[in-house]
Amino acid sequence: MKDKVIIITGAGSGIGQATAILAGSQGAKVIVSDVNQEGGEATVNEIIKNGGTASFIYCDVANKEDIKAIFAQTLSLHKKLDCLVNNAGIHGEVNLTHEYSDxxxxxxxxxxxxxxxxxxxxxxxxxxxxxxxxxxxNVSSLAGISGARNLSAYTASKHAVVGLTKAAAQEYGRFNIRINVICPAIIETPMADDLTMGDPASVEIIKQLIPMQRFGQPKEVAKSIVWLCSDDSSYINGQELRVDGGMKA
Ligand SMILES: NC(=O)c1ccc[n+]([C@@H]2O[C@H](COP(=O)([O-])OP(=O)(O)OC[C@H]3O[C@@H](n4cnc5c(N)ncnc54)[C@H](O)[C@@H]3O)[C@@H](O)[C@H]2O)c1
Incomplete structure (x- = not known):
């Protein structure tokens, strides 16, 4: 990852933060982006503390102008781009589809x-x-390859991310631009805490559905993401990589 310029969205917490810190530790120039300025700055500080290079740029990925600005600022700062990690995401409501708010x-x-x-x-x-x-x-989810009950918008959006990945992989492979998608199961981050609501009984039940009988750690997903960004995965394109402890095996 040495000297690669990488933009990571949603890098102020969880998987995005772990990915930014790992990429920074391998010599990448990291653009840490989030709507959470405090989290983003904490990520940048950690990378710099470890001797790496990082900057925080605010970007709400629901805002087209913010998106244009972050790419323009990255180019003016580093004169190039090598990698992009589309990680920012929210789970939305937990509700039956007919009760889900528009x-x-x-x-x-x-x-x-x-x-x-x-x-x-x-x-x-x-x-x-x-x-x-x-x-x-791109960071999708197991909800990008199968249904997640009471998470209809999340499931639909994460399926779309898999589709966008595959279409782009078909289009840009000839330019040596690789596009892959990561599909994690439950990873211990604030998002997962929020979904399981800290209920120890339901946490144990869900863990039993995972062959490895535990949730994943953000660092374990980060390693897969950084590998897909690096030249070590030079012939991997259009893959949906499950990081799920075998849950969908
Ligand atoms: N944690 C899991 O169990 C799990 C499982 C599968 C997939 N994922 C996916 O992994 C990604 C990261 O999730 P996480 O678990 O690290 O969650 P997280 O809540 O810890 O981090 C998500 C980050 O995205 C940021 N964000 C939210 N809305 C944003 C917006 N509009 N613009 C920019 N940033 C925004 C948040 O501020 C936060 O810092 C998400 O796409 C999520 O759907 C997570």
Whole structure:
């Protein structure tokens, strides 16, 4: 990852934060982006403390102007882009589909799906113009390959991320631009805590459904994401990689 310029959305917490810190520790120049300024700055401080290079740029992925600005600022700072990790996401409501609010449906799709599309569009335009290849990693979910009860908007948006990934992989492989998608099961982050609501009984029941009988750690997902960004995965394109402890085996 040495000297690769990487933008990571939603890098102020959880999986995005772990990915930023790992990429920074391997010599990448990390653009840490989030709507959570405090979390984003904490990520940057950690990377710099470890001797790495990182900057925080605010970006709400539901806002097209913010997205354009983050790519422009990255180019003015580092003169190039190598990798993009579309990680920002929200789970939305936990509700039956007929009771799911229209407002939340639109919000989840705007962040999890349309945000990924606009970030890919900007990132691909730059990587294509540069002509040096590149790597994009999208963060979907097991809910991107099968249904998640009471999470209809989340499930729909995460399926869309898998579709966007595969279409782009077909289009840009010839330019040595690889696009892959990570599908994690439950990873111990604030999002997962919120979904399981700290209920020890339901946490134990869910763990029994996972062959490895435990939830994943953000660092374990980060390692897969950074590998997909790096040249070590130079012939991996269009993959949906489950990081799920075997849950869907
Ligand atoms: N934790 C899990 O169990 C799990 C499982 C599968 C997939 N995922 C996916 O992994 C990704 C990261 O989730 P996490 O578990 O680390 O959650 P998290 O809540 O810890 O981190 C998500 C980050 O995204 C940011 N964010 C939210 N809305 C945003 C917006 N509009 N623009 C920019 N940033 C925004 C948040 O501020 C936060 O810092 C998400 O896409 C999530 O759907 C998580």
């Amino acid at each position: 407002e939340m449906y639109e919000k989840v799709v705007a962040i999890n799906q349309t945000g990924v599309f606009y970030c890919m569009k900007e990132g691909l335009r730059i990587l294509h113009e540069q002509g040096n290849g590149g790597s994009i990693v």
